[in-house]
Amino acid sequence: MKNSNRAIHAAREINAPVEAVWKALTQARELERWFPRKARVENGKVDLSWGGGVDWEMEIEEQQENKYLRLGYNEDHYKMVSAVPRRLAVEFFLEAKEGKTLLRIVHAGFGGESGWDEIYDGVRRGWDTESLSLKHYLEHHAGKDRVVALAQVNVQLPVQEVWNLLTRGGITVHGEQYVYTTPLGSRYEGRLVYLNPPQDLCGTLEHLNNAMFRLTAERFQPGADVTIWAWIGAYGVPAEVVKAEEQRWQRQLDELFG
Incomplete structure (x- = not known):
């Protein structure tokens, strides 16, 4: 069996200050400029929607401004795959480098059963492209809706x-x-x-x-x-x-x- 707690890793160097990357990850209007169509961040929760029933509901589990953010999913988020609830989480690590930002993303908690394969692969490919969308926004269209x-x-x-x-x-x-x-x-x-x-x-x-x-x-x-x-x-x-x-x-x- 595959690793029973699979994780996805992505990394991008972004030509923008760490403060701008942090805002793009934590403010609703900024999130809408590169990630979902609609975002809401309030009371320790982050709700993202792409339309068509594709929604993410997460809780802010830990944050250190301009350095680290951990978002955890509610336990039934992937119940269509497993009868056993799992707590998935995505972590963002930010490191300032001479006016640029090194962003690392770790999305963990995927099961090892074959039923998880398509979801795991879809999220992996998703972070490949969405991290590039974030980079594109901040490097070419920062501050624009x-x-x-x-x-x-x-x-x-x-x-x-x-x-x-x-x-x-x-x-x-x-x-x-x-x-x-x-x-x-x-x-x-x-x-x-x-x-x-x-x-x-x-x-x-x-x-x-x-x-x-x-x-x-x-x-x-x-x-x-x-x-x-x-x-x-x-x-x-x-x-x-x-x-x-x-x-x-x-x-x-x-x-x-x-």
């Missing part, structure tokens, strides 16, 4: 088949740059942030003021449908422009999988 486009659809198909349909227009990579042709022929290009076929494509969008784009195929619990997300987080772009992107993506997903 984010406008989000989110299109999604649930399908009963193998992940590889889903990926083949989403990328049939092609993805090309040249150094740090990428060009992605969407299923309906739109051209997305910018800096490649994360590519993990057949589940994840993440990059910036030059035509939307250096926005962050993520395309992912995810199963949120064992035996569930695959959820496809097309997500754009934009800064300094009119809301109606971002909404039009959301509608365009929803039409694409509906045509492909509806």
Whole structure:
């Protein structure tokens, strides 16, 4: 059996002072600028929501300003996986380095049973991309509100088949740059942030003021449908422009999988 208490580790060097990184982790408005769509931080609790039933409810177990934060999940957060309640927790370690910040993330408490595998892998990939989203926000758009486009659809198909349909227009990579042709022929290009076929494509969008784009195929619990997300987080772009992107993506997903 795998380790009965598996942990995820991620680390990022962020070109921002440690105080800015701390605020981005602990203040609701700052969290909404890089992580969930909605956040609430009050009375020792942190509630995050991405919409579509994807919600995290956590308690602040320990914090040392600008140094350390530990958030624990309520015990039934993963009861769909195990009949035995588990207390998962995510820890953030911050270290100031000449005006920059070294951020380490440790998300622990995942069971060793095979039923935990998809959730463990999804959270691991999630922190890979979300930590890069935090870095992108603080290094390029610090202090600016984010406008989000989110299109999604649930399908009963193998992940590889889903990926083949989403990328049939092609993805090309040249150094740090990428060009992605969407299923309906739109051209997305910018800096490649994360590519993990057949589940994840993440990059910036030059035509939307250096926005962050993520395309992912995810199963949120064992035996569930695959959820496809097309997500754009934009800064300094009119809301109606971002909404039009959301509608365009929803039409694409509906045509492909509806």
